[in-house]
Amino acid sequence: MKENTTPEPKASLNFLEQIITNDLENNTTSGKVHTRFPPEPNGYLHIGHAKSICLNFGLAQKFNGKCNLRFDDTNPTKEEQEYVDSIKEDVRWLGFDWEDREYYASDYFEQLYQFAVHLIKKGKAYVCEMTAEEISANRGTPAIPGKESPWRNRGVEENLDLFDRMRKGDLPDGSHVLRAKVDMASPNMHMRDPVMYRIMHAHHHRTGNDWCIYPMYDWAHGQSDYLEGITHSICTLEFEVHRPLYEWFLNELDLPNLKPRQIEFARLNLSYTIMSKRKLLTLVQEGLVNGWDDPRMPTISGLRRRGFTPASIRMFADRVGVAKRENVIEVGLLEHCIREDLNKNAPRAMAVFNPVKLIIDNYPEGHSEELPSPVNPEDPDSGHRMLPFSKNLVIEREDFMEDPPKKFFRLAPGAEVRLKSAYIIRCDYVVKDEQGEVTEIHCTYFPETKSGLPSDKKVKGTLHWVCPEHAVEAEVRLYDRLFKVSDPEEVEEGEDFRVHLNPESLKVVKAIVEPSVKDAIAGKHYQFERNGYYVVDKDTQPGNLVFNRIVPLRESWVNTEKNK
């Protein structure tokens, strides 16, 4: 008998999932999966971090493990509580929960100190009195070995004493550092006696003035991972060369428990976007955008204000995948993800941006009626909203052409179109001003074609419209990509990314919108039919609606016209 077995839906695993699956099968982590998202609270999170968040929390979810939120706060001069707060808000907004596992590298300062003492006693760390410049000069280059510090071989007791004095605050900033004793001739620069502690008489946002020595990233990170029982420490590619040091510390510490493993992946790059924290900060500081949450910013707070949903960003992170090769994702994918989400979930509304009067000559003067229209045709349970209709309407100027090309499905003299959820109309004549600009379009409507009634009359086009008498006016911020070019980093000699800023990334216009949106509150999403997806901005005041355009609808007609 022939088995008609349904093929196993063997979802292919990305390389991280494969590693974890192997570790689980070989029991190398005693069946545990524990990840962490370790931001430094020195700036706002961006879409690249979102990828990392989705990865770390997602992996934990998928393998029944846990994911910690850990602030890598080892540099008090750069870190602030404000950033801690914004990071927590963003992670939560994305839909992830670290439960009670909110940790800080600064929680481990004492333990780290004890670990360091252990290394000193083993003869694997020493206090060095060279200046930063001297250390740098003696480190050599990637191709040339470094020179050993003159303090490299001082005795354990002396090291212990000096390290103690460093901690006590006896010694001024920059005068001493604790260094790991590894290998000044290593081809890996990070192994050339890296600094573990520096003296900084600085106030820390959590430990206050308890400490005046602070651990370096390499010293703090792996040990923090260990203390939290992290099994898979996932980070970006630039830390690849740090991995030997990460492992060296863990090994030299003679630790009893399971040691974490560092695995690197390629960070996210987006076309038409910059991702560097420093450059984003420049945009904010120079007022080239309106703050970290400017809707043109790739920050999570910017995307949120722009109107992106958590689901759309999670979907994006999922479709982008993970690997180790450098990549540039097309912004189009992000736009596709928000359209997919909002198409299913956003209520529809009609809004006219560039109005021209449309007068229905055979519709009774002074009369009006209310016509139902589905809130969201993709969602049968969404119900209907009512659209006021009368003799005097407005439509989009670009929906009328006096002398249209053959495939123009919209309004033209003698042409017939449907007004969405209302009637079919025919254009009879237009009125123009002295400049020849059309000021009024006069039409005849056909009562028997009322929406919902069976009618044999067919038309090619459907237009959105608004009855101004019953509409609300809104401010609309039309956002476009911040940069004109796909790769803003690519510049001529002497220029920088600013030359690629798109001067038209924001246009503020007015729109006439159907009354159903009148009381919408900030964060509410809409699809303006035949136009795009919008969100109510937080600048909205009673009586002053403000919308942000998230992304326009796809427009294949525009494309085919352009390609001609």
Next chain:
RNA sequence: UGUCCUGUGGUGUAAUUGGCAACACGUCUGACUCUGAAUCAGAAGAGUUUAGGUUCGACCCCUAACAGGACAACCA
């Protein structure tokens, strides 16, 4: 001219571990449509950077070359 990492359609990710390349976005047709959206049907587009080698058989293993990237903060 050091070490390490990475090279698969336009973009990104796969190919169940060696059995002649799949999926998504994008693009292009066509159908449908009271959103030129969505949806549906279909098409084009890579022979896997190159050259050798192992093998009956290579995207996958080996060697070399080439290309891109990372690394010389008391940043993370």
